Amino acid sequence: MLKIVSIMMFAVLSACSKPPMAPVSKAVHRPLISETFMTDRNEADNVDAPAIWHGPHGEHWLVATAKKTDGLIISDAATGKFIKRIGGTGAEPGKLRRPNNALVLDDMLFVVERDNHRVQVFSLPEFKSIFVFGEQELKKPYGISLYKSSPDSIVCYITDNYELTKDSIPPPSMLGQRIRQYHITMRSRKLSATPVRAFGDTSGSGVLYTVESIYVDPVYNRILIADEYERQNNIKIYTLDGTFTGQVIGYGLFKTQPEGIALWTCGDSAGYWITTDQSHTENVFHIFDRQFLQPVASFCAVNIRNTDGVALTTRSFGPFSAGAFYAAHDDGNIGALSLKSIRDSTRIQFECP
Numbered sequence: 001m002l003k004i005v006s007i008m009m010f011a012v013l014s015a016c017s018k019p020p021m022a023p024v025s026k027a028v029h030r031p032l033i034s035e036t037f038m039t040d041r042n043e044a045d046n047v048d049a050p051a052i053w054h055g056p057h058g059e060h061w062l063v064a065t066a067k068k069t070d071g072l073i074i075s076d077a078a079t080g081k082f083i084k085r086i087g088g089t090g091a092e093p094g095k096l097r098r099p100n101n102a103l104v105l106d107d108m109l110f111v112v113e114r115d116n117h118r119v120q121v122f123s124l125p126e127f128k129s130i131f132v133f134g135e136q137e138l139k140k141p142y143g144i145s146l147y148k149s150s151p152d153s154i155v156c157y158i159t160d161n162y163e164l165t166k167d168s169i170p171p172p173s174m175l176g177q178r179i180r181q182y183h184i185t186m187r188s189r190k191l192s193a194t195p196v197r198a199f200g201d202t203s204g205s206g207v208l209y210t211v212e213s214i215y216v217d218p219v220y221n222r223i224l225i226a227d228e229y230e231r232q233n234n235i236k237i238y239t240l241d242g243t244f245t246g247q248v249i250g251y252g253l254f255k256t257q258p259e260g261i262a263l264w265t266c267g268d269s270a271g272y273w274i275t276t277d278q279s280h281t282e283n284v285f286h287i288f289d290r291q292f293l294q295p296v297a298s299f300c301a302v303n304i305r306n307t308d309g310v311a312l313t314t315r316s317f318g319p320f321s322a323g324a325f326y327a328a329h330d331d332g333n334i335g336a337l338s339l340k341s342i343r344d345s346t347r348i349q350f351e352c353p
Contacts, residue, residue: 029297030284036319037079038333039082040082043332047067048067048100049311050063050310051103051311055125062080067100070088070090077318078317080336099111101309103144112142119133119156119158134182137180139162141160143159145157145215146184147218153184156184160179172209181242199243205248209231210232211225215262225238233250237249249295253277259309262312272348277298279306283304284299297346301327309327310325314339321340324339
């Protein structure tokens with residue numbers, strides 16, 4: 001959760017046009033779904049974001065970022081049982097400072113460190129630090145999304161919620177670098193990263209005021225970027241080259257900050273987005289159609305509240321015959337829901353080829 005106290009834009013907002021939006025569903029059906037498990041709770045960790053890794057030898061690991069204790073908590077993704085903890089405070093390889101987000105690609109774990117102003121890459125299953133990038137450009141990074149453009153190339157996007165003073169938003173004219181894009185090459189397990197561009201509109205409905213969660217969908221040439229500023233509370237759609245499409249989703253649907261975003265894929269191009277409407281009292285997950293970006297359903301979990309990051313896997317393992325959805329619970333642990341229970345409870349249509 002990002003807390004913003006003031007905003008340095010004066011009369012600019014009054015001049016902004018109302019963002020174009022997808023129609024908001026009026027359906028009230030919000031099933032309450034029981035968690036399959038909750039991991040051990042420790043509020044001192046300030047747990048933020050989960051990531052999932054399925055190993056070649058039957059490993060199913062759930063990795064959670066611990067912002068206050070500068071670590072990563074590894075648990076069994078099928079049971080929630082604690083396995084180990086890595087990290088510790090520092091700037092040297094293997095150490096972390098406020099790890100906010102994490103993402104798995106193949107046998108690599110990408111960790112965004114807000115207070116080290118970088119992304120650190122760990123090999124799996126060893127959790128060996130193998131690469132660091134972004135220190136020269138990133139100011140206050142939070143979220144990350146990436147995809148492979150070829151077998152040895154990765155396209156990476158990082159949200160950068162830089163400020164002029166603590167807890168303040170710069171004026172729109174200074175928000176043109178809210179997203180950083182990098183091109184990462186892999187050769188013989190050696191990585192290199194090249195900055196490609198920084199982007200973000202500086203006027204109009206595409207301005208990115210307060211950013212954290214981001215998710216890229218190359219199939220539809222889209223980047224979903226959550227804007228948590230209280231006068232926005234929506235998700236803005238950009239293209240892969242950093243151009244605002246003019247489309248905003250969830251405008252009027254999100255009652256609080258839009259947080260974690262996950263893509264529930266079905267074949268090459270079908271599926272659903274699961275998004276988070278973060279709240280201590282009514283924490284809601286809204287589902288949008290992947291292709292048309294229309295809201296189709298919403299649900300709540302029995303125990304999970306105040307969710308920051310989320311993760312999703314469609315792999316069948318353990319108690320999850322159709323995969324699992326993981327969500328942070330109120331800064332202290334992670335809860336797991338089966339995708340089958342979400343599908344059945346929300347009655348969404350899901351027939352994968």
